[in-house]
Amino acid sequence: MRVVEPKGVTVRKAMREDGTALLKAFKGVEPQSNDLLAIHRAMLTTRLMDARMMKLQRQGRVGFVGSSMGQEGAIHASAQAFGASDWIFSALREGGVTLQRGMSMNDYVAHMFGNAEDTAKGRQMPNHFQYKEGNFPSWSSVLGTQMPHAVGAAMAMQRRGEKNVVAAYTGDGATSTSGFHSAMNFAGVYKAPVVFLVIDNGWAISLPSAKQTAAKSYADKAVAYGMPGFNVDGMDVFAVFDAVEEARQRALAGKGPSLLNLRCYRQGGHSSSDDPTRYRNEEEVEYWAKRDPLARMENYLFKHDLLNDEELEQMNQSLTEQIKDAVDHAETVGAPPLESLVEDVFATPPHHLRRQVADALRIVAEKGDVDRLVGKFPL
């Protein structure tokens, strides 16, 4: 069974497991209270948004959802440690970071619906977020491909002498891809200012991390590429924030990349279409549910008078309303126009694409429209 700290693996920790206090031994960088509250707000937003999207998916109003439940600590504490001018290359479950960096709920939900207000014009499946103002490009479902991009973006910063870094997020599964290997290798060779973050939730769809690699942990992979690698308790926002801050400072100082393996747990299935009871046992799910990062964070905030029940309830209500408003709004927005199908293939649509769209419009006029709603994502 997957546990927080397996034998022979050192995991960086800062908090007690019940969230009541920091460990005496912890000497790292602590987030300021405004950062702590921002992390908490982002975690709660993601938790509520995922739950709402999952309901919409069950009702057939959204095609696909990949929930972050159980991973919010790793995702949002790490993201908070990066600056606004740093770039973030994400994988499937870091979409909530767009909201943390300032994207509107309307834009978030528009993407989930793939409607005419989606900044990507409804081209992608749900959960492939982008937020240009927040230096946040979308990932590709092919997996691992964003890792070399992150290194390239960092090398561009290096060449312009900018004091910024790039966060390269990946799931545990994509550590087996060539993209991961090439990215780590290049980043090591060129001392690129990158922080590699493996959100190790224990499962790549149905494959447990123990079968993904024979290494004791994903952090061990850093050795081969000449960079430091650490395992961090991903349910512990203090340990995560501290580890990222250290890696970021190292990158800013020109010392090159680091690899952080943030150990957490995917409490739900891989996606709205997955049935995890086929391949994992309930005992493990319960073990990790008891260590839920959001509950632990709230315990800490309560204990230290940074949050009380009333404020939490207000936050819950207010976020729930904002999400509801965004969903209500998205329901009123239609699909992108047919003409948009041929935009953005190239800077200027060539003649043959203009002809294809004209032909499609003619057929709609002569033979009727298509049923836009047919088709349902099965995975």
Added chain:
Amino acid sequence: MTELTLVQAVNDGLRSIMKEDDSVLVMGEDVGPKGGVFLATEKLTDEFGEERCFDTPLSEDGIIGVGVGMAMNGMKPVCEIQFQDFIFPAFDQIVSEAAKIRYRSGGQYTVPMVIRTPYGGGIKGGLYHSQSGEAYFAHTPGLKVVIPSTPYDAKGLLIASINDPDPVLFMEPKALYRAFREDVPSGIYEVELSKTRNVTEGGDVAVFCYGAMVPVCTDAAKRIKDSRNKDVRVVDLRTLMPLDEESVLQAARDCGRVVIVHEAPRFCGYGAELSALIAERAIESIEAPIKRVAGFDTPFPNTLENYYMPDARRVLDAIEEVLDF
């Protein structure tokens, strides 16, 4: 005989050949306890053990490269690529290795492997869960490309592909995985590779198609029968490489009017090859321009996918155009 869906027929085909032939094994992402994301490999690990049906790390070039090595050394691996869109990390292993090893070794080494992969749109899968990449692979000498459209053919063609001495890319139309059931014989049987199937008999227009476009074309054929009393010969190609050229040319000559349908982009798509073949060898029988109905020359969209995918309206439009010429 049992009534099976297409994906169940794939599962049954794998089970049947694994019982018969110990050298057949199944590998890929999530093919083990989960049974594959579409359940094509459901319960095979239970039945045959982890040695013969096993989950791999998330690495498509690893899956195919390791499969090539196994095939060179006496096994018959059936490698699953979870979505055809994810095959490109393994493009080098397929195009430069699997497809060329027989040739580069003067026939001393061979790669009798099958790569199974679900392809095509119709599931709101967007850019990376919808593509039809058959033309990239049909263009690769040394690689066979097979696409079934019915449960019966899926099982028979899969077994024939596994028994074939060369590497076969077996593309499964996921839009048809659970679309309908039909009687599928139990045990081993083969549907011969490189043979087309006439879905409907007719002499007015030949419509060439494969995979998920077969029911779309059959629907269009019914509509033109109803509206104009014209008989369409819908030809399911089934094997794209090596193509059953004589049957294609025969249908083109018999009908004199040709429509070609695929969901992949038009430019340099498989339809271009068919059109060229017919123009080169049957032009004397052709009475109207050869029409192609295809996906747009764009990446695969998400929200607008039903405009992108050829449907009966668009096929009907093309049939009318060649009839009216």
